Amino acid sequence: MLTPRNLFVRLCAAIPLPYVNQVRYFGVLASAAAKPTRQGSTAACRSRQERRGSWLIPSPWTSTPMGAGMPTLLRCSEVTEMSPCEPIGTTTDGDAASMVLERLEGPVLDGRRVRWWRAGLRAAALLNIVLWFVAATAAGGGAYHGKQLLLSAIFLAGCGYRSFFPAVYGKRFALTSGWPSSIFLGRTVAMVAELAFALQLMLVLEQWAQKTGLAAVASAGLAIVGLLSVAQLFCWYGVATRRYIGELLEESLWTLGGAVMLAASARVALHHLSFGVLVAMTSSGVFLAFMLLHNLPMYVRRIRHDRAAAAECLGFVEGLKDMALRRHISYHWPDWSGEAAWLTPYFTLGVWTSVGMVLLSA
DSSP: OOOHHHHHHHHHHHSOTTHHHHHHHHHHHHTTTSOOOHHHHHHHHHHHHHHHOTTOBSOGGGSOGGGTTOOOSEEOOOOSSOOOOEEOSOOSSHHHHHHHHHHHHHHHHHHHHHHHHHHHHHHHHHHHHHHHHHHHHHSOOOHHHHHHHHHHHHHHHHHHHHHHSOEETTTTEESOOSGGGOHHHHHHHHHHHHHHHHHHHHHHHHHHHHHHTOHHHHHHHHHHHHHHHHHHHHHHHHHHHTOHHHHHHHHHHHHHHHHHHHHHHHHHHHHOOOHHHHHHHHHHHHHHHHIIIIIHHHHHHHHHHHHHHTOOOOOHHHHHHHHHHOOEEOOOHHHHHHHHHHHHHIIIIIHHHHHHHHHHTO
């Protein structure tokens, strides 16, 4: 029988993510005095699962430790096959309705913070495009400049794509449920962009080696490309299997690559100090400090947390399938704060460094 509550549940199921999450809270509040109907709730949840894929978890707060216990209207099991969905959060007394009122403000404010952060990333991506075109027109031609311009465009495109569709790869968090937010696709784009950036660094060091006659500087460029290529393998392993040790090894290799760049720049500075060399030394030093003080300790803490919680890991092939199909839609700021701390400078300062190498190539 189609009751007013069942009609409301179906309306919630029809609303596209991410807006459905906020509506769920009002749904719990509106039905606080109603008796839950298991059949109607299960049908609505299964219908939503079928539309978005059985690997998608509609509510961010039902699948994250930070949001355990947050009231939602429906919760779907985290399994690879279709399974029944159990209605939760529907209440039969006024106390639970008061609880919803108390907890409503936090997630809504969290969602606003995430949306503002994403809007900032998108604005930065548009600014980066303008800066790239300025760099493309300000410098002259030549084979070396053309290579730097192409590689910078690849890096800029990859960072721009990820700015519009950010994701937390290990935890499978995303902001939209569509295919552009696929973890597998995002990691592939990141790999291509980062290898392009590594090749840019190699070209810069090769040019400096030719001007100074220091063969060791050119070798440092090849070493950076090798280190960052191996880092991609560790990253794929860590993201696919959900073992942070892979990402810790990746970050360690990036740190080592930054140290090589700093050493090579310092060697060139001893021979001939220029503005470009000074910028390279400063950028490398800031990068090393950031990695040592933030990224590496962050992944160490995550490894310890997962060990203490006996977190479930996946096989590599199973993990690749999981990356392609699973996305947890989350607008809960604690799910993003750790990633935002390094994604923000990555998509701004990192891209500006890439564009700067185009200008230096002139």
